[in-house]
Amino acid sequence: MKAFVVFQSMWAMLDHRGQNDLPLEAQLEQIAAAGFDGITDHFYQPAAVQRLATAAHGLGLQIEGQLFPRTVDDLAAALDVISRYGCHHLTLQADVRPRSLKEAIGLIEGWQRLAEQVDFPVLIETHRYRITNDLIFTLDLLDAxxxxxxxxxxSHYVVGRELPTPADPVDDAQIRQILQRSWAYHGRVASSEQVQVPISFVQHQPWVEQFMSWWRYGFSDWLARPDTTGSLSFTCELGPPPYAITGADGRDITDRWAEALLLKDRVRALWHEVANG
Incomplete structure (x- = not known):
């Protein structure tokens, strides 16, 4: 049976100082009590992986691991650690910026060979200042x-390319190509000028609806694939400043935790609508 799980980003638990005064275990308890299915966090250093896995699994929370590899060996070393504990999936923010498809393909093929050796998915994240920085370059990678x-x-393609809303048909078709090859999501709403806008503000609702429309398409496409198993994950990733917009005092202009709960409920309702026709 195909299912849907919503995670909370541990990075998003940081405040405007880049800190959280609660210990890790208390943060996980807060996340579990709020009804999230799991968490997303850095997942490659042995001591941190052990602590996170022990605490999260004890609360019934699943883990999306994050890694920032620059080489094939970076992933190999991380998988040696992660395989002892497992995870829902591992996402790679590939911290390289090759100028040629050939170089990028060589790296990704090396990572793919390693991914075949573990029993959890290894995914490449679409992200600025990473191997997938440019939308067109990423589409060329998908072709190859x-x-x-x-x-x-x-969000990175919307702000990075200053995409308009309503979506231009060409832009929309290119985003759908990304969605057709996506097996998990990180969720925030961007605008042409900001990577993360408050989803509760009236003026941002056209952007909220644009992202909901794309996610709707992505959920539907994932459900229709004959080779999909397990669960599709969506991480609420409302990051701290400088992702979050701040006022003159340097503090967030909204309650990001409250917005994460709102986003969780919105995407669960969207999934239910899509899954039940």
Whole structure:
């Protein structure tokens, strides 16, 4: 049976100082009590992986691991650690910026060979200042690598390319190509000028609806794939400043935790609507 799970980003638990005064275990308890299915966090250093896995699994929370590899060996070393504990999936923010498809393909094929050796998915995240920085370059990678699986964070393409709303038909078709190859999501709403806008503000509702429309398409496409198993994950990733817009005092202009709960409920309702026709 195909299911849907919503995670909370541990990075999003940081305040305007880049801190959280609660210990890790208390943060996880807060996340579990709020009804999230899991968490997203850095997942490659042995001591941190052990602590996070022990605490999260004790609360019934699943884990999306994050890694920032620059080489094939970076992933190999991380998988040696992660495989002892497992995870829902691992997402790679590939911290390289090759100028040629050939160089990028060589790296990704190396990561894909390693991914075949573990029993959890390894996905490439769409993200600025990473191997997937440019939308068109990423589409070329998808053409060259038919087995490449992405994690879609569409906010980076919207702000990075200053995409308009309503979506231009060409832009919309290109975003849908990304969604057709995506197996997980990181969720925030961007505008042409901001990577993260408050989703509760009236003036941002056209952008909220644009992202909901894309996610609707992505959920529907994932459900229709004959080779999908397990659960599709969506991480609420409302990051701290400088992602979050701040006032003159340097503090967030909204309650990001409250907005994460709102986003969780919105995407669960969207999934239910799509899954039940």
């Amino acid at each position: 690598l038919p087995d490449l699986k992405l994690l879609a964070d569409l």
